Amino acid sequence: MxxxxxxxxxxxxxxxxxxxxxxxxxxxxxxxxxxxxxxPAQAPACQHQPKQRRSAGEWLGIACAVCVGGVGIAFASLALAILGGVAAIVVLVLRDMWRDFQKGK
The missing domain is CATH 1.20.5 (Single alpha-helices involved in coiled-coils or other helix-helix interfaces)
Structure with a gap:
């Protein structure tokens, strides 16, 4: 025991x-x-993502858009020039017709 x-x-x-x-x-x-x-509680790490750079395809698309826009502006300018010339001719013809009408009285 x-x-x-x-x-x-x-x-x-x-x-x-x-x-x-x-x-x-x-x-x-x-x-x-x-x-x-x-x-002390630590601040969370920055989760900011930097901006992605444009790829070559995007730059090519931008260049094509600028070229098409430039050609469009050129055609619009040409149309305005033609319209101005036509308007000038119409005004001269109407003025000449008015003079002839005034002589006939």
Missing amino acids: SDALEQAKAAVAKAESNTDVLAVAMAALELAKAAQAQQ
Whole structure:
């Protein structure tokens, strides 16, 4: 029986030492939690994406659009010039007709 008593005492001593280890571990966890709570919150990293550069195809499309627009403006200018010339001829013809009509009176 004394052998069982010695084993029980050893088990109690071991349990006491285990509770000390457990208490130290719990204290370490509490200390880590406190240290983490005291750290200032860090700002989130910048999520800004830089603008993508235009590809060669996009530049080619822009160049074609500018060329087509330029040709369109040239044709519009030519049409206005023709319209102005026709209007001038019509005005001269009408003026001449008016003069002839006035002479006939």
